[in-house]
Amino acid sequence: MGRNGTSAGFTLIELMIVVAIIGIIAAIAYPNYTDYVDRARRSDATGALMGLSAAMERHYAANSSYEGAGAGGADTGAPSIYPDEAPLDGNQKYYDLTIQAADGDSFTLRATPKGVQASDGILELDSTGVRRWDQDNSGGFSAAENTWES
Helix, strand or coil, X not given: CCHHHCCCCCCXXXXXXXXXXXXXXXXXXXXXXXXXXXXXXXXXXHHHHHHHHHHHHHHHHHHCCCCCCEHHHCCCECECCCCCEEXXXXXXXXXXXXEEEECCCCEEEEXXXXXXXXXXXXXXXXXXXXXXXXXXXXXXXXXXXXXCCC
């Protein structure tokens, strides 16, 4: 008992108010955090696509063609000249990197999300530098999706 016969401490109402405030803060912060994590993973994938693009250019310089850069000398599929998953470091991989098309003069590269990132939409980069991101995860690209920016 404190002075004047009152007990020191918090009342149940005060504790309930604190719990409610923490709940409101968490409800606002968690979606922002998950959005940040998704954007960071997507950024890793775009960096990996740029790296694969540079590897394709080195392949072209050595072979005068973009053909044959895939696994086993194929023109499409998993690349043999660069890692086939992103991010490049770490154990957990969130994107598969593939060569969608390659011929003598052009190529199209793709990063396909997987696992917890699967609903984020595919990313593409072609030999002319055009970047596409299927933001609505519809399986195709609209005119508004010709960018990696959200």
